[in-house]
Amino acid sequence: xxxxxxxxxxxxxxxxxxxxxxxxxxxxxxxxxxxxxxxxxxxxxxxxxxxxxxxxxxxxxxxxxxxxxxxxxxxxxxxxxxxxxxxxxxxxxxxxxxxxxxxxxxxxxxxxxxxxxxxxxxxxxxxxx
Amino acid sequence: xxxxxxxxxxxxxxxxxxxxxxxxxxxxxxxxxxxxxxxxxxxxxxxxxxxxxxxxxxxxxxxxxxxxxxxxxxxxxxxxxxxxxxxxxxxxxxxxxxxxxxxxxxxxxxxxxxxxxxxxxxxxxxxxxxxxxxxxxxxxxxxxxxxxxxxxxxxxxxxxxxxxxxxxxxxxxxxxxxxxxxxxxxxxxxxxxxxxxxxxxxxxxxxxxxxxxxxxxxxxxxxxxxxxxxxxxxxxxxxxxxxxxxxxxxxxxxxxxxxxxxxxxxxxxxxxxxxxxxxxxxxxxxxxxxxxxxxxxxxxxxxxxxxxxxxxxxxxxxxxxxxxxxxxxxxxxxxxxxxxxxxxxxxxxxxxxxxxxxxxxxxxxxxxxxxxxxxxxxxxxxxxxxxxxxxxxxxxxxxxxxxxxxxxxxxxxxxx
Ligand code: SF4
Ligand code: SF4
Ligand code: SF4
Numbered sequence: 001x002x003x004x005x006x007x008x009x010x011x012x013x014x015x016x017x018x019x020x021x022x023x024x025x026x027x028x029x030x031x032x033x034x035x036x037x038x039x040x041x042x043x044x045x046x047x048x049x050x051x052x053x054x055x056x057x058x059x060x061x062x063x064x065x066x067x068x069x070x071x072x073x074x075x076x077x078x079x080x081x082x083x084x085x086x087x088x089x090x091x092x093x094x095x096x097x098x099x100x101x102x103x104x105x106x107x108x109x110x111x112x113x114x115x116x117x118x119x120x121x122x123x124x125x126x127x128x129x
Numbered sequence: 130x131x132x133x134x135x136x137x138x139x140x141x142x143x144x145x146x147x148x149x150x151x152x153x154x155x156x157x158x159x160x161x162x163x164x165x166x167x168x169x170x171x172x173x174x175x176x177x178x179x180x181x182x183x184x185x186x187x188x189x190x191x192x193x194x195x196x197x198x199x200x201x202x203x204x205x206x207x208x209x210x211x212x213x214x215x216x217x218x219x220x221x222x223x224x225x226x227x228x229x230x231x232x233x234x235x236x237x238x239x240x241x242x243x244x245x246x247x248x249x250x251x252x253x254x255x256x257x258x259x260x261x262x263x264x265x266x267x268x269x270x271x272x273x274x275x276x277x278x279x280x281x282x283x284x285x286x287x288x289x290x291x292x293x294x295x296x297x298x299x300x301x302x303x304x305x306x307x308x309x310x311x312x313x314x315x316x317x318x319x320x321x322x323x324x325x326x327x328x329x330x331x332x333x334x335x336x337x338x339x340x341x342x343x344x345x346x347x348x349x350x351x352x353x354x355x356x357x358x359x360x361x362x363x364x365x366x367x368x369x370x371x372x373x374x375x376x377x378x379x380x381x382x383x384x385x386x387x388x389x390x391x392x393x394x395x396x397x398x399x400x401x402x403x404x405x406x407x408x409x410x411x412x413x414x415x416x417x418x419x420x421x422x423x424x425x426x427x428x429x430x431x432x433x434x435x436x437x438x439x440x441x442x443x444x445x446x447x448x449x450x451x452x453x454x455x456x457x458x459x460x461x462x463x464x465x466x467x468x469x470x471x472x473x474x475x476x477x478x479x480x481x482x483x484x485x486x487x488x489x490x491x492x493x494x495x496x497x498x499x500x501x502x503x504x505x506x507x508x509x510x511x512x513x514x515x516x517x518x519x520x521x522x523x524x525x526x527x528x529x530x531x532x533x534x535x536x537x538x539x540x541x542x543x544x545x
Contacts, residue, residue: 057164058276059284060318064299069291079262079290080147081162092161094168120289120299122276122314 046107047128050096054125057094061117061126065089067103089117096125131158137522138163139213139412139505140170142515143258143279143286144522155526164280171506171525174487178500192499193536196458196482197543199497203456203480206231207449210484212411213461215510215522218534219413219420222460225541227424232432232454234446235417236462237409242429243387244375244407245418248517249428252391256372256404258286258516263293267368269306272331273376273408276314279515283318287374294370304364308334309378324361327351331382332389338362339396371403377410409515412505416513450475458482460533461504463489484536501533508532 020026059081062068068076068087075083082090088100101107105114106128117126133149140163149161150171160168180189187195200206208226211219212235226233237245247253261268268287275282283289288305295302307319308326316323326334330351337347341362347355365371375390383389390405397403409415418428425431427440442448450457450464450472456479464473466489476494483495486503502508502524509524531539 055165056276056280057166057168058280059162059164060289063284063289069298073291077291079285081149090161091164093159094163094165120283120318122317 046101046104048098048101048104049127049129050098051125051127052095054123055095056123056125057091057096058122059091059096060120060122061096062087062089062091064116064120066105066114066116067100071103133159133161134525136171136525137505137520138167138170139503139512139522140164140167141279142409142412142414143282144412144512144514144520145281145285146520150525152526157525166280170503173503173506176488178483178485178488178492178498180500181495181498183496189499189531192497193539194543196497196499197540199456199480199482200225200229200231200458200540201544203229203231203454205449205454206456206458207446207454208233208458208460209235209446209449209464210460210462211235211417212237212409212414213504214413214417214533215504215508215512216413216416216420216519217510218460218504218508218532218537219417220424221534221537221541223421223424225537225544226431227433227438228541228545230433230435232430232444232449233421234430234444234449235414235421236411236467237414237418238429238445239447240377241375241380241407241409241414242418243384244380244390244405245409245415246428247387247391248405248407249418249422253394253405254398254403255406255517257518258406258514259518260370260404261372261406261516262286262290262295264295264370265292265372266295266302267304267306267364267371269308269365269371269373270315270319271308271373271375272310272378272380272382273374274309274313274315274378275374275376275408276318278376278408278410282374283315287372288318304368306361306364309376322361322364324357329382331379332386334358335383335389335393338365339393342366342396342400365397365403366400368401368403371397371401373403373405374408375405376408380407406516413512415515415517416511419513419517447472454479456480456482458484459491459495460484460537461486463491465490465494484533499536500530501536502528502530504533508534510534 071086072082105112131151131153133151136148136150137146138148148163151159160171180192182195248255289299305319306322307316308324310328337349340347341358347358422428425438430445431438431440432444481495482497484499505522506525507528
């Protein structure tokens with residue numbers, strides 16, 4: 001159970017379970033897990049995935065993310081491009097980029113189920129897994 | 130890393146002035162804060178235009194002389210395009226039209242010209258995008274999908290940013306409403322406030338909404354929940370600072386009865402405080418209207434006759450292309466791609482000059498093509514944002530070629 005929790009919180013990978021990887025009787029389970037966990041590939045520690053191919057660089061997430069607003073109130077918070085490096089989202093070469101993801105409100109001890117970057121995205125380019 | 134240049138994007142008429150561009154050896158290394166459309170603008174044309182006469186490559190001076198000869202010989206030349214040019218080039222174009230006794234018109238002729246006319250003539254109140262950011266609590270996107278046409282519109286000004294009077298963010302402080310025939314990207318963001326109307330049904334919906342505002346029971350010829358119109362009227366009435374963003378969908382739909390827009394705004398403002406901003410597309414579409422208005426008192430469709438400048442449908446690009454014009458100079462537009470074939474077909478039969486940085490569909494049938502620098506990338510000047518604010522446009526890099534303004538002025542020297 002502890003391993004399953006670690007798996008879901010991405011502190012462990014399923015490949016770190018020796019019986020699953022080594023014993024033939026678990027082949028089916030391993031293949032099922034591979035399918036289930038496929039969407040988590042490329043996810044940040046917080047589970048954030050950006051589908052760059054869908055992003056139009058509109059900046060809605062840049063301006064709506066509460067971490068961006070708190071760390072850059074007169075830049076991102078006012079609708080401009082970010083003016084410092086403390087933000088989570090910024091748009092580079094027409095596509096959104098994420099940094100400082102540990103600051104995300106979905107992460108850490110007082111986590112909340114924030115959707116402030118998901119709902120404003122017109123193309124569903126942001127996802128949490 | 131090189132130091133960035135702060136740049137004003139000419140990708141659309143939002144003219145975002147906070148773009149950071151990193152350039153090394155006259156090549157763009159990185160662009161920050163611009164949307165995908167703006168980034169594409171920075172990188173310029175896919176295929177640059179060549180200097181040609183009769184589809185054969187020639188020296189640019191020859192192409193300019195040939196263009197001057199065509200325009201001078203024509204009895205009724207038309208100068209068209211202009212929405213992708215700086216104001217300086219537009220003013221030169223207006224002077225050339227005057228010198229030639231030509232017609233001049235822009236892409237606004239079948240686009241936002243009518244809304245811009247209402248605003249310039251003071252029939253409809255308007256405000257700046259900064260006002261929208263600082264004060265607006267109700268924004269209506271009517272027949273407009275800025276999430277597709279002006280991607281940073283909602284994030285930079287109209288919905289998401291914190292403003293002076295809107296400190297608590299969009300969720301609590303602003304209401305976005307979308308009235309459109311399709312569930313666009315903008316409609317998706319407007320969530321519960323999307324009003325789906327029938328194609329061509331804008332005038333009818335507007336009248337129903339006016340009824341709702343005046344406390345009458347709204348009537349519609351099709352099945353629409355009247356309660357929702359009354360709810361919408363109530364939200365509009367409560368607005369402290371409301372803005373209607375009029376898109377092409379609205380303008381196309383009601384263009385036959387355009388007084389309706391000012392009637393609607395007057396009715397709305399009996400109960401509330403609303404402003405209208407036209408969603409001009411090309412970066413300096415509005416500039417052309419302002420510049421022509423300054424010179425002639427008209428915003429588009431102008432013929433320079435013996436009795437001075439006159440504006441009427443007769444001088445519109447559509448009528449002139451159908452019959453009338455016996456030579457056309459197009460600056461910064463691709464009429465074969467953007468106008469219906471029934472109208473643009475005649476371009477193949479009359480002498481056609483194209484001044485454009487990029488090669489496009491119209492290039493293939495032009496008798497003369499003259500390449501110019503891309504405004505805002507290789508050419509600087511000024512432009513007018515979609516809300517009417519004058520903006521400085523500085524070039525990103527130095528190139529040797531001619532600007533559209535220089536080309537127009539060279540033609541003028543040869544014809545006068
Ligand atoms: S979930 Fe909230 S805090 Fe986390 S990145 Fe998205 S908007 Fe920012
Ligand atoms: S809101 Fe979506 S489309 Fe817009 S910049 Fe963010 S990820 Fe890209
Ligand atoms: S919204 Fe328009 S002006 Fe702003 S970056 Fe995008 S294309 Fe350029």
